Amino acid sequence: MNAAVELAPVVALVGNPNCGKTALFNALTGSRQKVANYPGVTVEKKVGRLTTPAGRSIEIVDLPGTYSLRARSPDEEITRDAVLGRLATERAPDLIVCVADASNLRLALRLALELKQVGRPVMMSLNMMDIARKRGIEIDVEALERDLGIPVVGSIAVRRGGIDALLAALDTRLAANPTASASEWRAPDATALRGSQREADRVLGAAIRKAGHLDPGTAKADAVLLHPVAGLLILLAILFVMFQAVFAWASPLMEAISEAFTWLGALVGEAPLPELVRSFLKDGLIAGVGSVIVFLPQIVILFFFILLLEDLGYMARAAFLMDRIMGGAGLHGRAFIPLLSSFACAIPGIMSTRVIDDRRDRLTTILVAPLMTCSARIPVYTLIISAFIPEREVWGFIGLQGLVMFGLYAAGIAGALTVSFVAKRLFWRTTAGEPFMLELPDYKIPQARSLVFGVWSRALAFLKRAGTTILAMMILIWALASFPQPPEGATDPAIDYSLAAKIGHAIEPVTMPLGFNWQINVALIPGMAAREVAVGALGTIYAVDGGEEASEKIGRILADQWPLATALALLAWYVFAPQCASTLAVIRRETGGWKWVAVTFFYMLALAYAAALATYQIARALGAG
Amino acid sequence: MTTTPTIALGDAHVGFRGRITALDLARAPAVGLPPPELERRLIELGFVEGAMVELLHQGLFGGDPIAVRVAATTIALRRREAMAVMVTDQS
Numbered sequence: 001m002n003a004a005v006e007l008a009p010v011v012a013l014v015g016n017p018n019c020g021k022t023a024l025f026n027a028l029t030g031s032r033q034k035v036a037n038y039p040g041v042t043v044e045k046k047v048g049r050l051t052t053p054a055g056r057s058i059e060i061v062d063l064p065g066t067y068s069l070r071a072r073s074p075d076e077e078i079t080r081d082a083v084l085g086r087l088a089t090e091r092a093p094d095l096i097v098c099v100a101d102a103s104n105l106r107l108a109l110r111l112a113l114e115l116k117q118v119g120r121p122v123m124m125s126l127n128m129m130d131i132a133r134k135r136g137i138e139i140d141v142e143a144l145e146r147d148l149g150i151p152v153v154g155s156i157a158v159r160r161g162g163i164d165a166l167l168a169a170l171d172t173r174l175a176a177n178p179t180a181s182a183s184e185w186r187a188p189d190a191t192a193l194r195g196s197q198r199e200a201d202r203v204l205g206a207a208i209r210k211a212g213h214l215d216p217g218t219a220k221a222d223a224v225l226l227h228p229v230a231g232l233l234i235l236l237a238i239l240f241v242m243f244q245a246v247f248a249w250a251s252p253l254m255e256a257i258s259e260a261f262t263w264l265g266a267l268v269g270e271a272p273l274p275e276l277v278r279s280f281l282k283d284g285l286i287a288g289v290g291s292v293i294v295f296l297p298q299i300v301i302l303f304f305f306i307l308l309l310e311d312l313g314y315m316a317r318a319a320f321l322m323d324r325i326m327g328g329a330g331l332h333g334r335a336f337i338p339l340l341s342s343f344a345c346a347i348p349g350i351m352s353t354r355v356i357d358d359r360r361d362r363l364t365t366i367l368v369a370p371l372m373t374c375s376a377r378i379p380v381y382t383l384i385i386s387a388f389i390p391e392r393e394v395w396g397f398i399g400l401q402g403l404v405m406f407g408l409y410a411a412g413i414a415g416a417l418t419v420s421f422v423a424k425r426l427f428w429r430t431t432a433g434e435p436f437m438l439e440l441p442d443y444k445i446p447q448a449r450s451l452v453f454g455v456w457s458r459a460l461a462f463l464k465r466a467g468t469t470i471l472a473m474m475i476l477i478w479a480l481a482s483f484p485q486p487p488e489g490a491t492d493p494a495i496d497y498s499l500a501a502k503i504g505h506a507i508e509p510v511t512m513p514l515g516f517n518w519q520i521n522v523a524l525i526p527g528m529a530a531r532e533v534a535v536g537a538l539g540t541i542y543a544v545d546g547g548e549e550a551s552e553k554i555g556r557i558l559a560d561q562w563p564l565a566t567a568l569a570l571l572a573w574y575v576f577a578p579q580c581a582s583t584l585a586v587i588r589r590e591t592g593g594w595k596w597v598a599v600t601f602f603y604m605l606a607l608a609y610a611a612a613l614a615t616y617q618i619a620r621a622l623g624a625g
Numbered sequence: 626m627t628t629t630p631t632i633a634l635g636d637a638h639v640g641f642r643g644r645i646t647a648l649d650l651a652r653a654p655a656v657g658l659p660p661p662e663l664e665r666r667l668i669e670l671g672f673v674e675g676a677m678v679e680l681l682h683q684g685l686f687g688g689d690p691i692a693v694r695v696a697a698t699t700i701a702l703r704r705r706e707a708m709a710v711m712v713t714d715q716s
Contacts, residue, residue: 067669106696107671190648190661193668201673214697226692228685320701324686333690435658435706437670440692440699 137212261290288474330424
């Protein structure tokens with residue numbers, strides 16, 4: 001026997017959403033887990049390794065939560081296909097562990113009955129036994145084993161030693177070298193589902209020695225947190241803190257990262273290297289990597305909050321409270337958090353759309369997330385507003401500059417709501433969307449370990465996935481702004497001789513009706529790397545020296561050179577324009593293809609053009625030309 | 626003995642306690658799903674004839690959506706879909 005070539009048996013964890021499956025997975029695998037994607041889809045694949053007390057090496061797969069093998073979403077399709085052994089790239093499970101919340105068994109038992117039909121060895125892990133016991137629920141495990149016809153073990157994922165019985169049971173089951181029989185599973189119709197739920201209710205009735213009581217803490221908390229008025233106010237307060245944290249806590253870290261990369265760039269800038277190599281390293285590579293890593297603090301903080309609220313059981317409540325408000329614009333209740341996050345940055349916002357199960361609802365949210373005014377637009381807005389909008393008060397107490405800034409935010413929100421409203425009808429051709437039906441789980445105290453693993457794996461996924469595509473785009477943008485090189489003895493800024501400048505001149509006829517001159521067109525190209533880069537690019541083109549007051553100087557020059565109508569049109573452009581390569585790269589990652597990138601890019605471009613055109617022409621007609 | 630009237634869960638008030646008597650898909654026609662699919666989803670979340678339900682909470686606007694306890698599980702859904710769940714008062 002050669003143990004080295006023998007593959008470790010695969011054990012799949014299957015269970016209802018909120019059954020504590022992920023906590024169990026973390027307890028089983030600890031840090032020996034990795035998160036990847038199933039090929040071709042954006043469903044997270046979580047795999048880990050463990051060695052049982054008997055020294056057996058096992059591969060554990062945590063499958064997406066579901067109520068039935070009758071898949072309704074891409075996540076649930078993965079669960080179904082993995083369980084049935086239909087995934088071409090994955091090995092079929094040797095053992096299925098149906099994870100059930102001991103305090104909420106009813107729906108899990110129905111799923112267990114369905115899993116039995118698959119013909120593969122199945123066992124049940126009764127999770128959260130401690131919580132059930134605390135509520136006075138007494139379960140007759142032997143009766144459950146007998147009636148279900150599969151082995152059942154109790155587990156407490158969050159406690160040391162709480163999974164010893166499960167590990168021992170895994171050993172026993174796998175030692176028996178179980179084999180799969182032919183699957184009898186077929187997608188159940190309503191009659192079959194009804195029948196299996198009745199059977200599950202019968203099994204439950206026989207196995208529950210004492211029903212116990214419902215969680216009193218959850219009832220008390222929900223009386224306030226789901227109160228029609230107080231609940232909404234508390235949600236707003238929570239979101240305010242979250243938003244504040246993403247903005248304020250992240251900014252010192254972001255500054256530190258950006259300074260570190262500037263320092264590194266300066267270091268390379270002094271290196272004795274050919275000019276072109278130096279520029280590539282400094283402006284292409286280091287600036288490119290830096291512009292990706294700078295988002296990391298926001299992503300970590302945002303996902304910390306999202307996972308915390310999710311683990312607490314609050315996320316489903318937030319969706320409940322927001323459903324009607326979001327529904328008016330054709331958005332799902334769960335779209336609220338991703339859209340709010342997009343005010344900081346569309347990248348974490350788009351990544352967090354994973355909380356939306358339905359594909360159409362998720363795509364609509366991804367489509368409109370970049371319209372939320374992200375923090376990268378602020379430098380551009382600030383520059384133009386301070387240069388063109390007089391610092392005076394309207395109606396005695398409102399600053400005009402602040403009012404314009406508010407107007408730009410409002411325009412973004414209005415744009416997002418309108419686009420989602422139209423998309424719902426245009427793309428999906430439905431007026432009544434997916435129904436809103438979800439379980440409100442009992443509140444639970446989150447486990448620090450689970451939170452740390454969750455945040456860590458998402459941060460890593462962002463760096464790995466987005467890093468490659470974003471970096472490639474950054475290098476392309478650098479090349480556009482650097483080639484061809486200026487001739488010997490050139491006096492104008494180098495960018496004036498580049499392909500970017502040629503493009504800027506070439507598209508001047510198209511941008512003329514918007515009041516954009518070729519200098520603006522050129523600045524928009526490096527601005528694709530990150531919106532705020534456009535400010536620096538304008539400085540380069542108008543040959544402003546860098547330094548402390550650079551942006552103030554740029555502002556004065558712009559105020560001299562541009563009419564007010566042009567400035568306003570540029571603001572309108574920035575509200576809608578797809579001016580961020582990183583966002584487009586993340587959309588590609590999250591939707592699994594270029595199609596939705598193209599849709600996003602072109603609809604935003606069209607909106608931006610229309611908005612800038614209208615703004616410029618109206619402003620000119622009113623005498624601001 | 627008087628028979629208690631059957632109403633749709635979608636018409637019930639907060640505090641209503643009752644038992645599910647039937648799923649009547651014809652009463653929830655405007656939900657973006659074919660009726661058999663809605664029926665299956667309701668059953669998968671535990672809405673089966675005989676189960677005890679209690680309407681716990683409702684949203685601010687139009688009392689929608691609603692949070693319903695079905696046996697020991699709490700499910701949030703819109704009144705539009707809850708119209709398909711027929712219940713009798715058991716309070």
